[in-house]
Amino acid sequence: MKNIVHKWSQISLVKRILLGIIIGILFALTIPEATSWVSIFGSLFVGALKAVAPVLVLFLVMNAISSHKSGKKTNMKFILVLYAIGTVLAGVVGVVASFLFPVTLTLTSGAEEVAPPEGIMQVIQTLLYSIVDNPISAILNANYLGILAWAIVFGFALKKAADSTKTMIANFSDAISNIVKWVIELAPFGIMGLVFDAIYTNGLGSLVEYGQLLVLLLGSMFFVALVVNPLITLVFTRQNPYPLVLRTLRESGITAFFTRSSAANIPVNLTLCEKLGLDEDTYSVSIPLGATINMAGAAVTISVLTLATANTLGIEVDLWTAVILVVLSAVSAAGASGVAGGSLLLIPLACSLFGISNDIAMQVVGVGFIIGVLQDSCETALNSSSDVLFTATADIANKRSQG
Template sequence: MKTFILKWNQVSLVQRILVGIIAGIVLALSIPNATGITIFGSLFVSSLKAVAPVLVLLLVMSAISKHKKGHQTNMKTILALYGLSTFLAGLIAVIASFIFPVSLSLVTGVNDLTPPEGIVEVLKTVLFQVVDNPVNALMNANYIGILTWAILLGIVLRNANDSTKDMLSNFSDAVSQIVKWVISLAPLGIMGLVFDTITANGLSSLLTYGKLLLVLVGCMLFMALVINPLIVYINIRRNPYPLVFYCLKESGITAFFTRSSAANIPVNMRICEKLGLDKDTYSVSIPLGATINMAGAAVTISVLTLAAVHTVGIEVDFGTALILSILSAVAAAGASGVAGGSLLLIPLACSIFGIPNEIAIQVVGVGFIIGVLQDSFETALNSSSDLLFTATAEYSKKRKEGKEFMINI
């Protein structure tokens, strides 16, 4: 048994999740009355609910506290590009979700919701969640309150000594490790979730996941091949596609398979050196981008949140959709660097529509079912954009200064 477990852990998470999906389908079709299998899905979901609030608090607080003042780099331009791209990703995802609405097959609680009456009620809900007690926010998974406290504490702790920041970073790393342990159990959890979905709603319910995946991947490809090139062109006034394709090839492909922006940092740093970029800039922008430049995560959060909204029958007006675009961009900056990290932030976005945590976590479970491809495309977009915008900022600065520059690809 020990040998089997060791060999099983050596198999990639993607392959293990595929095994879990297949096992769930086979068990649901062969022994549909074995309801005890669903406990694996319930335990997996409960584990995610337990760790997600603490993860968001520590990750965002640590990232903001480590930002250094007075360092002369292209960081302002890079941060602006990061923010613009992430916001546009959320907006594109919202528009696509309205054009191609997707509803999900959730298990319980859908008919018990009281949707907000309009944008005023949504704003009121958001404001009260912002000023929530931090302990209460953590206990009740109020992600908006958690994010607010994380930002405020991170800003204050920028003046703290290095040992305090290191301790905060260590706690953040520790919780991230716990998340990795939980996600390593994803194959069993997903087996239970797939079994529960098929026995409750039939095999045809899996087709919904295919439609959802098409919307997600379509939005990410649109960002990578249309929106990002447009942003680059506006800044450097040259054909952006050689640089875009170079970044996708050199950074995106490795990120697709590692499924971790953090793991792809050394790859991006090496490429920046190869491009001859300023080390004082990319040594900061690449690690920071792995934390806050999350266009793919914004797409995931927006699409899956609106899938939940469509499922429970909530009508969304333009103002509320715009709030979701902004919130998904802000929430994406708190996405964990581990595989599936953005999925843990879906409850945050769902909360502005009055969707309870129990329903939101079921949507997170759906995200893990399609996460084999979703997270790979998401990470490829996120990590390649870190490299792309770091290079764009430097080339843009040279253009504005009237200096000649050559893109060394």
């Protein structure tokens, strides 16, 4: 048995995940009645990732700050700039694509019971209230802004603590990191269950009616992932960006696609950063922060669906309104993780820019939920993989400037 486990662990994790995808598809097509025992693997995997991520973030950030030596530089300011550039440019791509390939919607219902934010101030208020959340409540509810805020406060408070205290925190951090590695080793089985459940529950038939909208959304996201983000990396690193881009998509984007949760993908991204040899003081903060505010995929979703609604209603959109939409999409996307329901619930906020009523806007949210099986998966894959990409870009650019 040990030999089998050893040989299994010797195979590349990506290859094992691809095998899990294939098995999940085969099971869904051949034994759909097995839903209860196959899909549970996916639920357990996502549950384990979500359970360990808040504690991991708390101790990693607390350890990084408390043990940080004065005078040692991190790249956080640079990474924040990259996050902002990436999100704004994603909004631009969504708007330009919508002008080049306009689509209209067959509006539906089904989202009226969900309450969207009433304005940009409510989004900002939600973010601020998240920061000052009770630390225990923040961990229980996976409120990563609150967890980050308390981890930073505790980290600075412990900077003058005894070395034995700092060592204990470091040991806790290492122990939780090891638990994460054990969970990630189970990814092939978890992905198998998630793929099975997605095909069994949703199928692909429900997506046919919205094919044109999906092509526009996914095409925009792929353009950001394979053209815009590599260009940003090229500008700042002055080297071929595609080996790094493809690796982040392969080792971060695939798991994010199936878990559909940036928070659940935090442990995966932290492990990838470690493999890439990045500065732990930097990535232990930038990765959980990126899962909260680096939302290029959300910016694409908000801008594309908003303009599709405007097209459906015959509303003319001028250049300056489009520019405002880009900014609004980027700012709203950064607040998406602080609003229940993610990026789709920020569509009514963007629609209000064109005077579109909340009733119609919420029908568009309903459309978003229908296509969410692919839209949300690709959006999360783009968001999460770019967290690692921009963290690595800042690290490479910093080493290049020093060398």
